[in-house]
Amino acid sequence: xxxxxxxxxxxxxxxxxxxxxxxxxxxxxxxxxxxxxxxxxxxxxxxxxxxxxxxxxxxxxxxxxxxxxxxxxxxxxxxxxxxxxxxxxxxxxxxxxxxxxxxxxxxxxxxxxxxxxxxxxxxxxxxxxxxxxxxxxxxxxxxxxxxxxxxxxxxxxxxxxxxxxxxxxxxxxxxxxxxxxxxxxxxxxxxxxxxxxxxxxxxxxxxxxxxxxxxxxxxxxxxxxxxxxxxxxxxxxxxxxxxxxxxxxxxx
Amino acid sequence: xxxxxxxxxxxxxxxxxxxxxxxxxxxxxxxxxxxxxxxxxxxxxxxxxxxxxxxxxxxxxxxxxxxxxxxxxxxxxxxxxxxxxxxxxxxxxxxxxxxxxxxxxxxxxxxxxxxxxxxxxxxxxxxxxxxxxxxxxxxxxxxxxxxxxxxxxxxxxxxxxxxxxxxxxxxxxxxxxxxxxxxxxxxxxxxxxxxxxxxxxxxxxxxxxxxxxxxxxxxxxxxxxxxxxxxxxxxxxxxxxxxxxxxxxxxx
Numbered sequence: 001x002x003x004x005x006x007x008x009x010x011x012x013x014x015x016x017x018x019x020x021x022x023x024x025x026x027x028x029x030x031x032x033x034x035x036x037x038x039x040x041x042x043x044x045x046x047x048x049x050x051x052x053x054x055x056x057x058x059x060x061x062x063x064x065x066x067x068x069x070x071x072x073x074x075x076x077x078x079x080x081x082x083x084x085x086x087x088x089x090x091x092x093x094x095x096x097x098x099x100x101x102x103x104x105x106x107x108x109x110x111x112x113x114x115x116x117x118x119x120x121x122x123x124x125x126x127x128x129x130x131x132x133x134x135x136x137x138x139x140x141x142x143x144x145x146x147x148x149x150x151x152x153x154x155x156x157x158x159x160x161x162x163x164x165x166x167x168x169x170x171x172x173x174x175x176x177x178x179x180x181x182x183x184x185x186x187x188x189x190x191x192x193x194x195x196x197x198x199x200x201x202x203x204x205x206x207x208x209x210x211x212x213x214x215x216x217x218x219x220x221x222x223x224x225x226x227x228x229x230x231x232x233x234x235x236x237x238x239x240x241x242x243x244x245x246x247x248x249x250x251x252x
Numbered sequence: 253x254x255x256x257x258x259x260x261x262x263x264x265x266x267x268x269x270x271x272x273x274x275x276x277x278x279x280x281x282x283x284x285x286x287x288x289x290x291x292x293x294x295x296x297x298x299x300x301x302x303x304x305x306x307x308x309x310x311x312x313x314x315x316x317x318x319x320x321x322x323x324x325x326x327x328x329x330x331x332x333x334x335x336x337x338x339x340x341x342x343x344x345x346x347x348x349x350x351x352x353x354x355x356x357x358x359x360x361x362x363x364x365x366x367x368x369x370x371x372x373x374x375x376x377x378x379x380x381x382x383x384x385x386x387x388x389x390x391x392x393x394x395x396x397x398x399x400x401x402x403x404x405x406x407x408x409x410x411x412x413x414x415x416x417x418x419x420x421x422x423x424x425x426x427x428x429x430x431x432x433x434x435x436x437x438x439x440x441x442x443x444x445x446x447x448x449x450x451x452x453x454x455x456x457x458x459x460x461x462x463x464x465x466x467x468x469x470x471x472x473x474x475x476x477x478x479x480x481x482x483x484x485x486x487x488x489x490x491x492x493x494x495x496x497x498x499x500x501x502x503x504x
Contacts, residue, residue: 017459020296021429022286023474024461026278029301034274044272049281049299052459079439080460081446111439119442154462177273187331187363190371194333207269207304208332209276210406222275 001040001171008042008172010070013060014049015085016153019075027155028074035162041172042070052076057088065092065147070169075153077142079119085150086143090127093146100126103141110139134164144168177224178231180238181250186210186219192241193221196234204230211252218250253292253423260294260424262322265312266301267337268405271327279407280326287414293424294322304328309340317344317399322421327405329394331371337402338395342379345398352378355393362391386416396420429476430483432490435500438462438471441493445473448489456482470502 012032018024029047036042045068050056057076064071076085090097103124108116123140133142133149137160142151149165151158182189186208197206204225211218223234242249264284270276281299288294297320302308309328316323328337342349355376360368375392385394385401389412394403401417403410434441438460449458456477463470475486494501 014299017457018461018474019281020285020299021474021476022282022284022289022296025282029271030274030277032274033272037274044274045303047266047272047299047301051297078460078462079442081442081449082459117439117443119439122442123439154464156464187369187371187375190331190333190374191369197333205269207334208330209270210330212406212408222270222273224273 001166001169003171006173008040008069008170009045010036010042010072011064011068012044012047013057013064013071013073014047014075014153015052015057015073016049016075017051017082019049020051028151028153028158031155031159031162032072032074036072037175040166040169041174042169043172043175052082052084054084054088054091057085058092061089061092061148069147071148073148073150074158077123077140077150077152079122083122086126089145089148089150093127095127095129095145097125097127099124100130100132100143102132103143106132106139106141131168133161133168135161136164137161173226175224175226176228176231177222178235180221180223180235181211181252182219182221182242183216183248183250184219184245185217188245189219189241189247192245196237196241199237200225200230200234203227204234206234213252216250218252253418253421255423258425260292260321260422261297262288262294262324263316263320264296264299265309265316265323265325266299266327266405267304267309267325268301268327269303269334271301272303280403280405280410283407283411283414284324284326288324289427292418292421293426294421295424295427304334304336306336306340306343309337310344313341313344313400321399323400325400325402326410329375329392329402329404331374335374338378341397341400341402345379347379347381347397349377349379351376352382352384352395354384355395358384358391358393383420385413385420387413388416389413425478427476427478428480428483429474430487432473432475432487433463433502434471434473434494435468435502436471436497437469440497441471441499444493444497448486448493451489452477452482452486455479456486458486468502 019026033044076083087097127145130143130145207222209220271278285296328335339349379397382395382397459474461472
């Protein structure tokens with residue numbers, strides 16, 4: 001993975017009626033955003049969840065691939081009739097949709113010639129010029145074409161493939177993040193937090209997230225920056241705030 | 253809730269850096285899509301997750317409110333500096349952003365005049381003409397303006413408010429859904445499933461979702477339609493398929 005000394009961003013496109021119907025809880029967003037953030041210094045700026053409808057997939061691929069450095073799609077690369085991600089991406093980029101020789105061989109080996117039926121063969125069909133993202137758990141590869149990386153929807157399979165995406169990605173500037181958990185409510189510190197945010201302007205991003213757990217209420221203050229030394233400064237400001245308001249810190 | 257005898261759709265706009273950074277797992281999408289589907293006959297056609305950035309919120313509100321019957325936003329209506337949903341929606345619709353008298357009273361009563369500080373007062377600020385969505389758990393109301401309903405990001409609070417959205421919604425045509433769990437892999441039935449889908453064209457939507465659990469592999473076939481009698485027909489076709497391929501049904 002090459003390193004770029006500036007911000008690199010990405011969008012995630014979750015393709016699947018099962019998420020939109022509420023049948024399945026999406027787990028890929030949390031996994032991908034975490035991995036991209038922590039392992040690649042890539043910021044995810046937008047996530048979209050859309051149905052298995054060709055024209056909608058095409059529209060979103062065109063739109064997001066122009067706006068962001070990378071687009072990660074999940075879902076729709078399996079063997080059934082509702083798996084239309086590869087053909088839709090082909091159309092979005094006006095590329096031929098057909099067998100990828102390497103993917104064909106991988107799948108033929110995996111299933112054996114006798115059991116290599118049409119559904120299984122379908123998983124070797126991709127946009128021409130696609131490069132493979134290998135799948136150590138169930139053989140059927142993902143692929144990258146232009147700046148779009150296509151991964152399967154099943155979380156355990158996606159997770160097993162993620163390291164194989166690295167060689168296609170340029171690493172962004174690392175972003176450092178700290179969290180302070182305060183035994184208070186947001187509205188008790190909102191004015192002062194706003195002042196601290198103002199002081200550091202866009203150089204530090206401060207977020208505040210209330211929580212209710214373990215029979216306790218609290219606020220997680222998350223502060224993120226490309227500059228490590230600024231996090232220490234924000235920490236000192238936050239400690240001043242907690243002292244003046246007599247707010248206890250929580251270890252959670 | 254009035255009933256409309258045609259399709260009613262919605263988009264969900266999740267506003268929050270904490271979801272995009274991977275810090276927090278979004279739970280509101282699954283809850284909202286389920287509730288809208290099952291209780292209101294409203295189909296969610298798109299979900300977007302975006303950061304706490306004013307111009308991005310404005311762009312998405314404008315875009316989604318034109319494309320869908322309803323837009324549900326979650327997050328960004330609390331007391332802190334990063335809560336900018338209400339002011340962004342005001343700007344998107346060119347409405348004045350200021351105190352809603354009723355919300356002001358509710359919050360003043362809840363906190364007591366002495367403790368009603370600026371952060372808490374901020375939660376009474378909304379687009380002019382907004383109507384309140386009452387909050388039985390922590391007082392601070394959500395609101396609806398035009399076809400946009402704004403709810404908080406904390407799942408337990410959002411869940412407690414959801415029934416209060418009903419009076420603002422027009423009910424869509426009910427969609428019936430059935431699931432058959434088969435002890436097989438997708439690529440073993442993909443051809444036949446595709447043929448069944450073709451037979452019913454757009455009248456039934458058939459999805460196939462592989463699963464790996466309880467030490468077993470299987471496929472959930474989900475079929476959905478506005479016409480109940482068609483589900484019975486699809487069921488019969490699926491039973492023929494399982495018989496001819498000697499596939500066991502799974503009770504999971």
